[in-house]
Amino acid sequence: MKVLAIARNTFRENIRDKILYNLILFALLMILSSLVLGQLTLGYEEKVIVDLGLSSISIFGTLIAIFIGIGLVYKELERRTIYALLAKPVHRWEFILGKYLGLLITLLANVVIMTAGLELTLAANGGISLENSLRLIPAVYLIFLSLAVTTAVALLFSSFSTPALSALFTFFLWVIGHFNADLLKFAQLTKAATAEFVAGVLYYVLPNISNFSVADSRSVIQSAAYFEPIRAAAVAWATCYAFLYSAILLAIATAIFLHRDFK
């Protein structure tokens, strides 16, 4: 109940900060792509539109997750709104979880509206079958999960660091997160026990964003562009991973927060 009140207020803040204006940019991109790309890519319009649309959903979402995520806690501290809030009967974990869920609601709204825009663009370009249009949904869902993890990373940094550093760290981890599995493979190739151990630790500690962008050794966006199904097991695994990894990060953020003096 209190978590939801905090989440609702965070969502309201995002809306009033006009974050959803990025949708206008997305709409322009979709309109342009359907006008221009169709003529450049004979017979592959749909593929290109899906590719561009899903990539945009991921990029716009990631930017929001990082840049709003790093301010979630920091803004409350900087503007001193947190003093009155934490003097209310609110546990620190409720505050952290509420802020997190608030941004997830914003991201969800963003992703849903963009997906609808993508489907509309496809429909306007000659249309696709219902089956094919539904095949985009798992890809979009996986993108949303990657945003959920990115938000948790940004929030964790924002619980103890400045926005500039938090943005840098989060972006850095997001990039590494795409090559995490390669890191492990590379270490195995070196056949050095220490390297393997270090890589193993990093593999589990760093966010594994490739869990959401790659399913069955194929890029999720590419699979979606060819309207190929994504295995349910891969989606289920990614869901568990996102849930567990975010929960651990939020728990760490709460622990940091519990020991913090609000001077």
Add this chain to the structure above:
Amino acid sequence: MAIIEMENLTKDFQVGFWKKHPVRALDHLTLGVESGEVFGFLGPNGAGKTTTLKILMGLIRPTEGWAHVLGEPVTSVSMRRRIGYLPENPYFYDYLTAEELLRYVGALFGMRQPALGNRVRSLLEELGLGDARKLQLRRFSKGMIQRIGLAQAMINDPEVIFLDEPMSGLDPLGRREVRQAILGLKNRGATVFFSSHILPDVEALCDRVAILNRGRLRQAGALHDILKVKIEAHEIVLAGISEEVTAGLRPLCDEVTPMGERLQLRAGRPQQVEEIISFALAHGASLVSVNPIRPSLEDYFFHEVAGAGRE
């Protein structure tokens, strides 16, 4: 029964970038506040008032000592259902309207509609913000922010309310409104603990006060005990006085201040007053006024803080 208890409360802040060293903001503060009283917490800037209030709100942890509010440790979340807090120079979510802020805060107390809506409306009316309820807080004046701050601290009808500098930066009208709100809380039976530098307000409102300087408690007690009705001196104003008479009066009093055609004299002992008056009247002067001088809280504060505190 003490509603707010502090025992040996001490807080050291670590300062410095490389070589951190502790700076003591609060030094073994022991204080109790009784149920139903209005308690004034005084001290110059940097005395440790805000630090104390933040410890009581669980926002910072004491280095040493402990504090209880309503019989529970200050870290207790359930205890906060029964208290209210207005931070110093408060700032609230400026994208919300007054009504939205109060509804949000009410939701944090688990309040639900329609009770919440009624409470929000009546509070806004009570604090004179009824017309501004649909206005975003970014458009609020400083006085209005202070009043919405009071409203958010009062939403749960608290048993104890903590106000950090509730009158700072307010115009006389705003101060009077805050004063009335505090009296309203007292009449409702709430305990009010507030910090302030605005001493006349403290004098008008408080049952008891504590004076803090450099983190140490200088004095605590009932206002009338601290300012014992002790007449320090008398001030006599005379008119129609010649130079010679003035010269004749000088040895009789402690201080002579010419004020245009009048003369103001200060007499420390009661018999001096009689001597001065009979001398003046015998030499053709007229008596304008005789007033006893009592120390105000302000005098007392200056004595404690400026005199003893900055040694």
